[in-house]
Amino acid sequence: MKTIGLCAEFKSCQGKRLFCLLPVLILAACTTTTIDEFRQGETGIESHESVVLLGRRQGSTYETRAEFVECVGNRMSSGADSIRVVPEQEFVDAMFPWFEPRTAPVHSEDMQTLMAQQQVAEKISEYGIRYIVWLDGQTETSNRIGSISCTIGPGGGGCFGFGSWEDDSNFEARVWDVNSLVNVGTISADASGQSYMPAIVIPIPLIARVEANACSSLASQLKQFVYGN
Amino acid sequence: MSELGKNRVPLQTRQVLLLLGSLLLAACGVNNISVVGSYPQPNVNKLPLSIGVFYDDELRNHTYVEYTDMGQEEYRISSGETHIELFNSILPSMFERVVLLESPEAATSAGIDAVFSPSIEEFQLALPQKTQLDVFEVWLKYNMRLVTPDGGYIADWVLTAYGKTTKETLRSTEAGINGATVAALRDLASNFTLGFTSIPDVRDWLVSR
Numbered sequence: 543m544k545t546i547g548l549c550a551e552f553k554s555c556q557g558k559r560l561f562c563l564l565p566v567l568i569l570a571a572c573t574t575t576t577i578d579e580f581r582q583g584e585t586g587i588e589s590h591e592s593v594v595l596l597g598r599r600q601g602s603t604y605e606t607r608a609e610f611v612e613c614v615g616n617r618m619s620s621g622a623d624s625i626r627v628v629p630e631q632e633f634v635d636a637m638f639p640w641f642e643p644r645t646a647p648v649h650s651e652d653m654q655t656l657m658a659q660q661q662v663a664e665k666i667s668e669y670g671i672r673y674i675v676w677l678d679g680q681t682e683t684s685n686r687i688g689s690i691s692c693t694i695g696p697g698g699g700g701c702f703g704f705g706s707w708e709d710d711s712n713f714e715a716r717v718w719d720v721n722s723l724v725n726v727g728t729i730s731a732d733a734s735g736q737s738y739m740p741a742i743v744i745p746i747p748l749i750a751r752v753e754a755n756a757c758s759s760l761a762s763q764l765k766q767f768v769y770g771n
Numbered sequence: 772m773s774e775l776g777k778n779r780v781p782l783q784t785r786q787v788l789l790l791l792g793s794l795l796l797a798a799c800g801v802n803n804i805s806v807v808g809s810y811p812q813p814n815v816n817k818l819p820l821s822i823g824v825f826y827d828d829e830l831r832n833h834t835y836v837e838y839t840d841m842g843q844e845e846y847r848i849s850s851g852e853t854h855i856e857l858f859n860s861i862l863p864s865m866f867e868r869v870v871l872l873e874s875p876e877a878a879t880s881a882g883i884d885a886v887f888s889p890s891i892e893e894f895q896l897a898l899p900q901k902t903q904l905d906v907f908e909v910w911l912k913y914n915m916r917l918v919t920p921d922g923g924y925i926a927d928w929v930l931t932a933y934g935k936t937t938k939e940t941l942r943s944t945e946a947g948i949n950g951a952t953v954a955a956l957r958d959l960a961s962n963f964t965l966g967f968t969s970i971p972d973v974r975d976w977l978v979s980r
Contacts, residue, residue, distance in 0.1 A: 642957055
């Protein structure tokens with residue numbers, strides 16, 4: 543388990559550094575991210591192989607946002623140790639109708655039935671897919687407190703008040719190995735943070751970048767996991 | 772007569788009045804939405820069948836109207852064209868030959884094995900402002916009918932579909948409705964293509980051929 547606290551990094555800032563970081567501090571409030579990894583099998587990836595990240599959308603109360611899936615994909619496909627990531631929509635369209643919300647395999651065992659379909663096996667091979675990563679989760683906002691009132695008149699306008707809320711991101715990534723057709727591991731990312739919005743004439747947002755931190759932490763861990771580190 | 776530049780309404784006030792006027796006009800009118808979507812071709816084995824497809828006028832011109840609580844038209848959703856586009860995209864991937872029929876009577880001379888005619892029985896819409904949920908939802912209920920070229924019964928079944936899109940800060944209601952409808956149509960297409968041969972009457976007909 544790994545816990546990353548954004549505020550802890552800022553506490554080490556001194557003098558000029560702190561001055562330089564002031565604008566960042568204004569825009570970013572405290573966030574804590576916890577990563578858990580549960581490995582069930584060996585992993586590794588060749589340069590010609592790729593990964594596809596898919597959002598789970600079977601739930602009736604929420605669905606994994608495509609923007610989050612894209613964010614994790616972009617992070618995984620960038621940097622020195624980048625991995626080829628097939629865009630979600632491109633893959634789902636190419637595999638139609640096998641990966642739609644109601645037809646997508648739910649368990650790794652279902653992949654065996656799916657891979658028995660010639661067209662499916664051919665497309666997966668065409669894309670060089672080695673791992674299918676299922677992302678499931680959402681960000682919830684709670685504990686909204688305070689109020690801000692704004693007025694406008696002939697002489698101008700302004701806002702006064704204070705608002706605060708808490709964001710919680712809970713995401714889980716299940717990694718299916720297409721070669722062995724088994725679930726090789728699960729990584730979960732839990733991030734939480736408190737955002738503040740004081741308003742003295744103008745509202746000053748101090749936003750906790752909870753989902754963005756969950757995205758970057760999960761992507762880094764997934765990269766390491768897929769490489770087998 | 773007034774002197775130029777005097778007693779004129781200030782620019783800012785005029786802009787605010789213009790904005791308020793536009794908002795009032797927008798609030799009074801019905802929003803017309805023409806559903807637009809693209810549908811991929813399914814990756815399924817083609818059945819060795821020659822199928823004629825007939826779209827009736829009700830499907831071609833399908834329009835759903837969502838009313839406000841006061842009974843006034845709020846959204847008029849035209850989805851006929853996108854329905855036709857959907858079936859024209861999936862049917863050629865499911866059957867060896869697909870013939871578009873102008874009328875059911877044209878089937879006898881078209882050299883086909885069966886006539887397929889889909890029709891919408893129900894279209895339901897749930898908007899976030901009414902359900903207090905963060906999603907736009909669309910339910911569709913179809914009646915699918917398969918008959919012989921001379922009109923004899925083969926199969927008649929009901930197919931339901933569901934689609935939703937999440938409410939986003941910068942996404943308009945029109946885009947949300949469009950997204951949910953397209954998602955429902957994709958759901959319909961996936962269940963139709965994967966479930967076609969499992970319909971008991973269709974299966975019996977295929978076995979008897």
